[in-house]
Amino acid sequence: MCETCGCGDHELVPVEIHQRLLEQNDRLAQHNREHFVEHGVLAVNVMGSPGSGKTALLEATARALHGARRVLAVSGDLATDHDAQRLRVAGIESRAITTGTACHLDARLVHDALHAMEWWRADVLFVENVGNLVCPAIYDLGQAANVVVLSVTEGEDKPLKYPVMFRRADLVVVSKTDLVAHLPQVDLGRLHDALARTMPRPRVIEVSALTGQGIPEWLAWLEEQRARLPAPAAPHDHPHTHG
Amino acid sequence: MHEYSLVLALLEQVEAHAAAHPGAAVRRVELRVGDQAGVVPELLQTAFEVAREHTPAARAELVIERVPARWACPRCARGLEEGEPLVCATCGEPARLVAGDELDLLRLELEVP
Numbered sequence: 540m541c542e543t544c545g546c547g548d549h550e551l552v553p554v555e556i557h558q559r560l561l562e563q564n565d566r567l568a569q570h571n572r573e574h575f576v577e578h579g580v581l582a583v584n585v586m587g588s589p590g591s592g593k594t595a596l597l598e599a600t601a602r603a604l605h606g607a608r609r610v611l612a613v614s615g616d617l618a619t620d621h622d623a624q625r626l627r628v629a630g631i632e633s634r635a636i637t638t639g640t641a642c643h644l645d646a647r648l649v650h651d652a653l654h655a656m657e658w659w660r661a662d663v664l665f666v667e668n669v670g671n672l673v674c675p676a677i678y679d680l681g682q683a684a685n686v687v688v689l690s691v692t693e694g695e696d697k698p699l700k701y702p703v704m705f706r707r708a709d710l711v712v713v714s715k716t717d718l719v720a721h722l723p724q725v726d727l728g729r730l731h732d733a734l735a736r737t738m739p740r741p742r743v744i745e746v747s748a749l750t751g752q753g754i755p756e757w758l759a760w761l762e763e764q765r766a767r768l769p770a771p772a773a774p775h776d777h778p779h780t781h782g
Numbered sequence: 783m784h785e786y787s788l789v790l791a792l793l794e795q796v797e798a799h800a801a802a803h804p805g806a807a808v809r810r811v812e813l814r815v816g817d818q819a820g821v822v823p824e825l826l827q828t829a830f831e832v833a834r835e836h837t838p839a840a841r842a843e844l845v846i847e848r849v850p851a852r853w854a855c856p857r858c859a860r861g862l863e864e865g866e867p868l869v870c871a872t873c874g875e876p877a878r879l880v881a882g883d884e885l886d887l888l889r890l891e892l893e894v895p
Contacts, residue, residue: 551809554799554890560792560813561885643784674784677820677885703820706879735867739853739876 568646571681578659587688589670592714598629599748611661643674695729705737717747785825808839810891816882851882
């Protein structure tokens with residue numbers, strides 16, 4: 540009740556909050572990250588448009604590694620487990636996260652999917668996000684690095700159109716470079732210029748999963764990220780089999 | 783469209799804060815959204831109008847304060863023009879986003895009986 544004059548009107552009370560909307564996701568992502576660091580697992584969030592070549596990049600990675608690193612993957616798609624199946628054929632232990640209508644993975648979806656896997660035995664864990672250049676950009680999953688796969692046919696100005704996604708990328712893999720010879724109108728110089736205007740530290744590797752071009756540089760980048768992982772901290776205060 | 787899932791997270795936070803004031807109705811929800819936050823304010827509004835039904839915020843208005851993106855050199859603090867390469871022309875230092883990625887619940891206005 541209004542205490543000023545006792546008029547019986549309801550009182551309006553301001554409540555200051557100043558809290559991130561994604562606070563709950565970020566907290567869970569940090570929890571994932573602590574688990575990954577504790578076990579020396581390099582978690583990489585692989586994003587990009589549908590059909591940009593995310594799965595093909597991971598298949599080529601498995602082929603090139605010849606089992607030298609233990610690689611696991613979780614693959615997010617609205618429907619089907621086709622990507623996870625493809626990765627299993629390529630020798631990557633993988634699980635599908637079927638999101639239904641959700642356009643992105645969040646920290647909880649990744650966390651829950653990992654409960655069914657021996658993720659802590661991985662050297663590299665790929666989180667293949669839902670194909671989308673918008674929504675996945677703002678959800679932290681607990682990864683050590685963000686990779687955006689952008690194929691040469693998508694248009695050199697894509698970074699300018701989707702700046703949030705590219706700003707958060709640690710690496711852009713320009714894929715399907717074997718097609719460039721057939722595409723006289725594609726100018727990769729324009730793509731590099733667009734990346735310089737969206738990424739403060741542009742890092743780009745041009746890759747063809749078909750011919751293997753750029754795959755050694757990509758593997759070297761992964762090793763560099765592994766070397767950068769913080770030393771495993773004190774053990775987490777609960778086991779990773781919790782509910 | 784991730785705006786709908788963001789609004790669900792927002793309403794959870796709103797409900798938790800409103801619960802501290804039994805019987806209160808939420809009249810106003812204020813957000814701060816940066817231009818580089820990766821959300822479309824108009825879509826947040828639409829999603830909010832759908833999702834607020836049957837919550838303590840059913841009659842609340844959503845007010846969104848927008849923050850323009852601003853890049854600057856972390857060394858000399860020079861601000862960058864929009865669309866410029868994200869490296870300081872003077873120092874060669876990679877620029878830093880100093881404003882524009884906010885996505886925050888600022889405050890509520892509650893109507894207390």
